[in-house]
Amino acid sequence: MSTRTIVEMHALETTAAANLNRDDTGSPKTMEYGGVTRARVSSQAWKRPIRQMFNDLLNPQELGIRSKKVVEILSKRIVALDDSLADEAPDLAEAMLSKGAGIKLAAPRKRKGAEDQEDKRLNQSQYLLFLGNRQYDALARLAVDVRKESSDLKEAQTAIGKMKKQIKQIIKDDKAIDIALFGRMVADDTDLNIDAASQFANAFSVQAVDTESDFFTAVDDVHNAGDTDDENGGDSGAAMLGEIEFNAATYYRFADVDANRLYDTLGDVEATAKAVGALVKAFVMSMPQGKSSTFAQGTLPDLVVVNIRDTQAVNMSGAFLTPVKPNYVANATKALVRRSKDMDDVYGVTPVKTWVVRIGDATKDADALAEAVSLRELVDGVEEVVSSRLSQE
Structure with a gap:
Protein backbone atom coordinates (compact mmCIF):
# COMPACT_ATOMS: atom_id res chain seq x y z
CA MET A 1 0.00 0.00 0.00
CA PRO A 49 -3.44 36.25 4.14
CA ILE A 50 -3.00 32.52 4.71
CA ARG A 51 0.43 33.10 6.27
CA GLN A 52 -0.97 35.97 8.33
CA MET A 53 -3.77 33.72 9.62
CA PHE A 54 -1.14 31.26 10.86
CA ASN A 55 -0.35 33.79 13.59
CA ASP A 56 -3.77 33.02 15.09
CA LEU A 57 -3.64 29.26 14.46
CA LEU A 58 -0.09 28.37 15.47
CA ASN A 59 2.54 29.25 18.05
CA PRO A 60 4.62 32.19 16.74
CA GLN A 61 7.78 30.26 17.65
CA GLU A 62 6.76 27.71 15.02
CA LEU A 63 6.64 30.38 12.31
CA GLY A 64 9.04 32.57 10.36
CA ILE A 65 9.47 36.19 9.36
CA ARG A 66 9.92 37.25 5.73
CA SER A 67 11.74 40.57 5.57
CA LYS A 68 14.73 42.48 4.26
CA LYS A 69 15.24 43.98 7.73
CA VAL A 70 17.20 40.97 8.96
CA VAL A 71 19.88 43.00 10.74
CA GLU A 72 17.26 44.99 12.65
CA ILE A 73 15.34 41.86 13.66
CA LEU A 74 18.44 40.01 14.84
CA SER A 75 19.73 43.11 16.64
CA LYS A 76 16.55 43.29 18.70
CA ARG A 77 16.84 39.60 19.62
CA ILE A 78 20.42 40.17 20.80
CA VAL A 79 19.40 43.15 22.94
CA ALA A 80 16.51 41.14 24.40
CA LEU A 81 19.05 38.60 25.64
CA ASP A 82 21.60 41.15 26.87
CA ASP A 83 20.64 44.83 26.92
CA SER A 84 24.24 45.82 27.69
CA LEU A 85 24.98 45.03 24.03
CA ALA A 86 22.53 47.62 22.71
CA ASP A 87 25.27 49.67 21.01
CA GLU A 88 27.07 46.67 19.54
CA ALA A 89 24.03 44.59 18.58
CA PRO A 90 23.73 45.90 14.98
CA ASP A 91 27.41 45.11 14.30
CA LEU A 92 27.11 41.65 15.86
CA ALA A 93 23.94 40.96 13.88
CA GLU A 94 25.55 42.08 10.64
CA ALA A 95 28.57 39.87 11.31
CA MET A 96 26.35 36.84 11.98
CA LEU A 97 24.41 37.32 8.77
CA SER A 98 27.13 38.56 6.44
CA LYS A 99 30.39 36.97 7.63
CA GLY A 100 28.73 33.92 9.16
CA ALA A 101 25.81 33.03 6.89
CA GLY A 102 27.20 34.67 3.74
CA ILE A 103 24.10 36.77 3.16
CA LYS A 104 24.84 39.91 1.18
CA LEU A 105 23.74 43.09 2.92
CA ALA A 106 23.44 46.62 1.60
CA ALA A 107 22.31 50.03 2.76
CA PRO A 108 18.58 50.59 2.20
CA ARG A 109 17.49 53.01 -0.46
CA LYS A 110 17.52 56.55 0.88
CA ARG A 111 14.19 57.99 1.80
CA LYS A 112 12.94 61.19 0.20
CA GLY A 113 14.15 64.19 2.13
CA ALA A 114 17.01 62.25 3.71
CA GLU A 115 19.68 63.74 1.42
CA ASP A 116 20.51 66.50 3.90
CA GLN A 117 20.38 64.30 6.99
CA GLU A 118 22.10 61.13 8.08
CA ASP A 119 20.10 58.00 7.27
CA LYS A 120 20.67 55.77 10.29
CA ARG A 121 18.71 52.77 9.06
CA LEU A 122 20.55 49.46 9.32
CA ASN A 123 21.78 47.47 6.35
CA GLN A 124 19.31 45.06 4.79
CA SER A 125 19.38 41.88 2.75
CA GLN A 126 18.99 42.51 -0.98
CA TYR A 127 15.89 40.31 -1.14
CA LEU A 128 13.17 39.16 1.22
CA LEU A 129 14.71 36.56 3.53
CA PHE A 130 12.40 34.01 5.15
CA LEU A 131 13.91 32.97 8.50
CA GLY A 132 12.25 31.19 11.44
CA ASN A 133 11.79 32.78 14.85
CA ARG A 134 13.69 29.90 16.45
CA GLN A 135 16.59 30.52 14.09
CA TYR A 136 16.71 34.21 14.96
CA ASP A 137 16.77 33.27 18.63
CA ALA A 138 19.54 30.70 18.11
CA LEU A 139 21.65 33.18 16.13
CA ALA A 140 21.12 35.84 18.80
CA ARG A 141 22.20 33.45 21.56
CA LEU A 142 25.31 32.50 19.63
CA ALA A 143 26.17 36.17 19.03
CA VAL A 144 25.83 36.96 22.74
CA ASP A 145 27.95 33.96 23.75
CA VAL A 146 30.70 34.86 21.28
CA ARG A 147 30.76 38.46 22.47
CA LYS A 148 31.07 37.38 26.11
CA GLU A 149 34.09 35.23 25.22
CA SER A 150 35.77 38.05 23.28
CA SER A 151 37.74 41.00 24.59
CA ASP A 152 36.10 43.49 22.24
CA LEU A 153 33.66 43.80 19.34
CA LYS A 154 36.30 43.40 16.64
CA GLU A 155 37.51 40.13 18.14
CA ALA A 156 33.91 38.89 18.31
CA GLN A 157 33.32 39.76 14.65
CA THR A 158 36.46 37.89 13.65
CA ALA A 159 35.37 34.85 15.68
CA ILE A 160 31.95 34.88 14.06
CA GLY A 161 33.58 34.87 10.62
CA LYS A 162 35.27 31.58 11.54
CA MET A 163 31.97 29.93 12.51
CA LYS A 164 30.37 29.78 9.06
CA LYS A 165 29.59 26.07 9.18
CA GLN A 166 27.84 26.32 12.56
CA ILE A 167 25.89 29.43 11.63
CA LYS A 168 24.73 28.02 8.30
CA GLN A 169 23.67 24.82 10.04
CA ILE A 170 21.45 26.82 12.39
CA ILE A 171 19.70 28.33 9.37
CA LYS A 172 19.52 25.01 7.50
CA ASP A 173 17.87 23.35 10.50
CA ASP A 174 14.91 25.73 10.18
CA LYS A 175 11.72 23.96 11.29
CA ALA A 176 9.35 26.90 10.83
CA ILE A 177 6.02 25.59 9.55
CA ASP A 178 5.32 28.40 7.10
CA ILE A 179 8.81 28.16 5.62
CA ALA A 180 8.41 24.40 5.19
CA LEU A 181 5.05 24.95 3.48
CA PHE A 182 5.91 27.91 1.25
CA GLY A 183 9.66 27.39 0.78
CA ARG A 184 12.69 29.64 0.99
CA MET A 185 15.08 30.79 -1.70
CA VAL A 186 18.43 32.27 -0.67
CA ALA A 187 20.14 33.69 -3.74
CA ASP A 188 23.51 33.93 -1.96
CA ASP A 189 23.67 30.26 -0.96
CA THR A 190 21.41 27.61 -2.47
CA ASP A 191 22.31 25.22 0.37
CA LEU A 192 20.01 27.33 2.55
CA ASN A 193 17.05 26.86 0.21
CA ILE A 194 13.98 24.93 1.33
CA ASP A 195 11.65 23.45 -1.28
CA ALA A 196 8.00 24.38 -0.76
CA ALA A 197 5.78 21.45 0.24
CA GLU A 212 -16.74 47.65 -13.90
CA SER A 213 -15.88 51.11 -12.63
CA ASP A 214 -17.08 52.97 -9.57
CA PHE A 215 -16.88 56.76 -9.88
CA PHE A 216 -16.88 58.38 -6.45
CA THR A 217 -16.74 61.81 -4.87
CA ALA A 218 -15.71 63.02 -1.42
CA VAL A 219 -17.17 66.15 0.11
CA ASP A 220 -15.34 68.45 2.51
CA ASP A 221 -17.51 68.48 5.67
CA VAL A 222 -16.39 71.95 6.78
CA HIS A 223 -16.47 73.50 3.32
CA ASN A 224 -19.92 72.06 2.67
CA ALA A 225 -21.26 73.66 5.83
CA GLY A 226 -21.55 76.90 3.86
CA ASP A 227 -19.20 79.19 5.79
CA THR A 228 -19.99 82.62 4.32
CA ASP A 229 -16.49 83.87 5.19
CA ASP A 230 -15.08 81.36 2.73
CA GLU A 231 -15.02 82.67 -0.82
CA ASN A 232 -16.40 79.25 -1.83
CA GLY A 233 -18.86 79.01 1.05
CA GLY A 234 -22.00 77.11 0.27
CA ASP A 235 -20.52 75.32 -2.74
CA SER A 236 -21.76 71.72 -2.57
CA GLY A 237 -19.27 70.44 -5.12
CA ALA A 238 -16.92 67.54 -4.38
CA ALA A 239 -13.54 68.18 -2.81
CA MET A 240 -12.14 65.02 -4.42
CA LEU A 241 -13.05 62.84 -7.37
CA GLY A 242 -11.89 59.30 -8.03
CA GLU A 243 -12.52 56.03 -9.78
CA ILE A 244 -12.12 52.42 -8.57
CA GLU A 245 -12.46 49.39 -10.80
CA PHE A 246 -14.03 46.18 -9.48
CA ASN A 247 -15.71 42.96 -10.47
CA ALA A 248 -17.89 40.26 -8.92
Missing part, protein backbone atom coordinates in the same frame (compact mmCIF):
# COMPACT_ATOMS: atom_id res chain seq x y z
CA SER A 2 1.28 3.45 -0.94
CA THR A 3 1.80 5.78 2.01
CA ARG A 4 2.24 8.83 -0.20
CA THR A 5 -0.04 11.50 1.19
CA ILE A 6 -1.12 14.41 -1.01
CA VAL A 7 -3.75 16.77 0.41
CA GLU A 8 -5.82 18.68 -2.15
CA MET A 9 -7.99 21.70 -1.41
CA HIS A 10 -10.72 22.85 -3.82
CA ALA A 11 -13.13 25.71 -3.17
CA LEU A 12 -15.90 27.64 -4.89
CA GLU A 13 -16.17 31.11 -3.40
CA THR A 14 -18.44 33.96 -4.42
CA THR A 15 -17.58 37.60 -3.85
CA ALA A 16 -19.71 40.61 -4.65
CA ALA A 17 -18.13 43.89 -5.74
CA ALA A 18 -14.39 43.65 -4.98
CA ASN A 19 -10.90 44.40 -6.22
CA LEU A 20 -9.09 41.51 -4.54
CA ASN A 21 -5.85 41.72 -6.49
CA ARG A 22 -4.79 44.72 -8.59
CA ASP A 23 -2.46 44.94 -11.55
CA ASP A 24 0.03 47.78 -12.11
CA THR A 25 -2.77 50.08 -13.29
CA GLY A 26 -5.02 49.43 -10.30
CA SER A 27 -7.45 47.25 -12.27
CA PRO A 28 -8.54 43.83 -10.96
CA LYS A 29 -6.34 41.12 -12.46
CA THR A 30 -7.88 39.06 -15.26
CA MET A 31 -7.01 36.18 -17.59
CA GLU A 32 -8.29 34.72 -20.83
CA TYR A 33 -9.58 31.17 -20.40
CA GLY A 34 -12.04 29.23 -22.49
CA GLY A 35 -12.26 32.11 -24.94
CA VAL A 36 -13.56 34.63 -22.41
CA THR A 37 -12.16 37.04 -19.83
CA ARG A 38 -12.11 35.75 -16.25
CA ALA A 39 -11.45 37.49 -12.96
CA ARG A 40 -8.15 36.28 -11.45
CA VAL A 41 -6.40 36.40 -8.08
CA SER A 42 -2.71 35.49 -8.07
CA SER A 43 -1.43 32.73 -5.82
CA GLN A 44 0.81 35.23 -4.01
CA ALA A 45 -2.17 37.44 -3.18
CA TRP A 46 -3.94 34.56 -1.45
CA LYS A 47 -0.86 33.03 0.21
CA ARG A 48 -0.12 36.17 2.19
CA SER A 198 2.65 23.24 -0.99
CA GLN A 199 1.46 24.54 -4.33
CA PHE A 200 -1.13 27.22 -5.01
CA ALA A 201 -2.99 27.88 -8.24
CA ASN A 202 -4.25 31.27 -9.35
CA ALA A 203 -7.91 31.57 -8.41
CA PHE A 204 -10.15 32.42 -11.36
CA SER A 205 -13.83 33.00 -12.01
CA VAL A 206 -15.92 30.11 -13.28
CA GLN A 207 -17.90 32.56 -15.44
CA ALA A 208 -16.99 35.33 -17.86
CA VAL A 209 -16.49 38.61 -16.02
CA ASP A 210 -16.43 42.24 -17.10
CA THR A 211 -14.53 44.81 -15.07
CA ALA A 249 -17.37 36.55 -9.44
CA THR A 250 -17.59 32.98 -8.24
CA TYR A 251 -13.99 31.77 -8.00
CA TYR A 252 -12.50 28.32 -8.29
CA ARG A 253 -9.57 28.02 -5.88
CA PHE A 254 -7.07 25.15 -5.67
CA ALA A 255 -4.02 24.29 -3.58
CA ASP A 256 -2.25 21.13 -2.49
CA VAL A 257 0.39 20.05 -0.01
CA ASP A 258 2.69 17.04 -0.18
CA ALA A 259 2.57 15.82 3.44
CA ASN A 260 5.55 13.50 2.90
CA ARG A 261 7.79 16.34 1.74
CA LEU A 262 6.53 18.52 4.57
CA TYR A 263 7.45 15.76 7.00
CA ASP A 264 10.93 15.56 5.46
CA THR A 265 11.47 19.20 6.46
CA LEU A 266 9.72 19.27 9.83
CA GLY A 267 10.87 15.80 10.94
CA ASP A 268 7.89 15.22 13.24
CA VAL A 269 4.62 13.44 12.44
CA GLU A 270 2.37 15.41 14.77
CA ALA A 271 3.91 18.74 13.79
CA THR A 272 3.32 17.87 10.14
CA ALA A 273 -0.31 16.88 10.73
CA LYS A 274 -0.89 20.11 12.68
CA ALA A 275 0.71 22.14 9.89
CA VAL A 276 -1.52 20.54 7.26
CA GLY A 277 -4.60 21.13 9.41
CA ALA A 278 -3.66 24.80 9.85
CA LEU A 279 -3.13 25.17 6.11
CA VAL A 280 -6.54 23.65 5.33
CA LYS A 281 -8.29 25.96 7.80
CA ALA A 282 -6.42 29.06 6.62
CA PHE A 283 -7.11 28.16 2.98
CA VAL A 284 -10.84 28.10 3.75
CA MET A 285 -11.02 31.16 6.02
CA SER A 286 -8.55 33.60 4.42
CA MET A 287 -9.31 36.45 2.05
CA PRO A 288 -7.03 38.91 0.17
CA GLN A 289 -7.37 42.38 1.65
CA GLY A 290 -7.05 44.50 -1.49
CA LYS A 291 -9.38 47.51 -1.19
CA SER A 292 -11.09 45.81 1.77
CA SER A 293 -12.08 49.08 3.44
CA THR A 294 -13.96 50.00 0.26
CA PHE A 295 -15.57 46.65 -0.59
CA ALA A 296 -15.61 44.63 2.69
CA GLN A 297 -15.15 41.38 0.76
CA GLY A 298 -15.10 39.11 3.82
CA THR A 299 -16.77 36.09 2.25
CA LEU A 300 -16.37 32.37 2.95
CA PRO A 301 -16.56 29.55 0.40
CA ASP A 302 -19.85 28.13 -0.81
CA LEU A 303 -18.16 24.76 -1.22
CA VAL A 304 -14.93 23.17 -0.05
CA VAL A 305 -13.73 19.74 -1.19
CA VAL A 306 -10.60 18.27 0.38
CA ASN A 307 -9.09 15.05 -0.96
CA ILE A 308 -6.23 12.93 0.27
CA ARG A 309 -4.63 11.04 -2.60
CA ASP A 310 -1.78 8.54 -2.72
CA THR A 311 -1.07 9.22 -6.40
CA GLN A 312 -0.75 12.89 -7.32
CA ALA A 313 -2.56 16.17 -6.91
CA VAL A 314 -5.23 16.90 -9.53
CA ASN A 315 -6.27 20.48 -10.32
CA MET A 316 -9.90 20.52 -11.52
CA SER A 317 -9.71 23.83 -13.38
CA GLY A 318 -10.68 22.06 -16.61
CA ALA A 319 -14.19 21.72 -15.20
CA PHE A 320 -14.67 25.42 -15.95
CA LEU A 321 -13.02 25.68 -19.37
CA THR A 322 -16.52 26.26 -20.69
CA PRO A 323 -17.83 29.22 -18.66
CA VAL A 324 -20.67 28.16 -16.40
CA LYS A 325 -24.06 29.81 -16.72
CA PRO A 326 -26.26 31.23 -13.97
CA ASN A 327 -26.98 29.87 -11.33
CA TYR A 328 -23.16 30.02 -11.03
CA VAL A 329 -22.63 28.15 -7.75
CA ALA A 330 -25.02 25.33 -8.62
CA ASN A 331 -23.64 24.86 -12.13
CA ALA A 332 -20.04 25.14 -10.96
CA THR A 333 -20.70 22.51 -8.30
CA LYS A 334 -22.13 20.14 -10.90
CA ALA A 335 -19.13 20.76 -13.19
CA LEU A 336 -16.65 20.14 -10.37
CA VAL A 337 -18.35 16.91 -9.27
CA ARG A 338 -18.55 15.65 -12.87
CA ARG A 339 -14.88 16.44 -13.50
CA SER A 340 -13.82 14.77 -10.25
CA LYS A 341 -15.67 11.56 -11.04
CA ASP A 342 -14.34 11.48 -14.61
CA MET A 343 -10.75 11.89 -13.38
CA ASP A 344 -11.18 9.10 -10.84
CA ASP A 345 -12.77 6.71 -13.35
CA VAL A 346 -10.42 7.32 -16.25
CA TYR A 347 -7.06 7.82 -14.52
CA GLY A 348 -7.51 5.73 -11.41
CA VAL A 349 -6.66 8.56 -9.02
CA THR A 350 -9.56 7.95 -6.64
CA PRO A 351 -8.91 9.71 -3.34
CA VAL A 352 -8.09 7.76 -0.21
CA LYS A 353 -10.45 10.06 1.66
CA THR A 354 -12.72 13.00 0.75
CA TRP A 355 -14.40 15.65 2.87
CA VAL A 356 -17.05 18.15 1.77
CA VAL A 357 -17.92 21.39 3.54
CA ARG A 358 -20.80 23.25 1.94
CA ILE A 359 -23.63 25.71 2.48
CA GLY A 360 -26.98 26.10 0.73
CA ASP A 361 -28.95 23.97 -1.71
CA ALA A 362 -26.85 25.16 -4.66
CA THR A 363 -23.98 22.90 -3.56
CA LYS A 364 -26.05 19.78 -2.82
CA ASP A 365 -24.60 17.86 -5.79
CA ALA A 366 -21.28 17.70 -3.90
CA ASP A 367 -22.90 15.14 -1.58
CA ALA A 368 -22.09 12.65 -4.34
CA LEU A 369 -18.41 13.03 -3.37
CA ALA A 370 -18.79 12.70 0.41
CA GLU A 371 -21.17 13.45 3.26
CA ALA A 372 -21.03 17.10 4.25
CA VAL A 373 -19.20 17.96 7.49
CA SER A 374 -18.32 21.09 9.44
CA LEU A 375 -15.00 22.89 9.05
CA ARG A 376 -13.87 21.65 12.47
CA GLU A 377 -14.67 18.06 11.50
CA LEU A 378 -12.77 18.57 8.25
CA VAL A 379 -9.61 19.86 9.96
CA ASP A 380 -9.68 17.19 12.66
CA GLY A 381 -10.24 14.47 10.08
CA VAL A 382 -7.40 15.65 7.83
CA GLU A 383 -4.97 15.82 10.75
CA GLU A 384 -5.96 12.33 11.90
CA VAL A 385 -5.52 10.72 8.47
CA VAL A 386 -2.23 12.53 7.76
CA SER A 387 -0.84 11.51 11.15
CA SER A 388 -1.92 7.90 10.67
CA ARG A 389 -0.43 7.61 7.18
CA LEU A 390 2.87 9.28 8.02
CA SER A 391 3.27 7.02 11.05
CA GLN A 392 3.29 4.06 8.65
CA GLU A 393 6.34 5.32 6.73
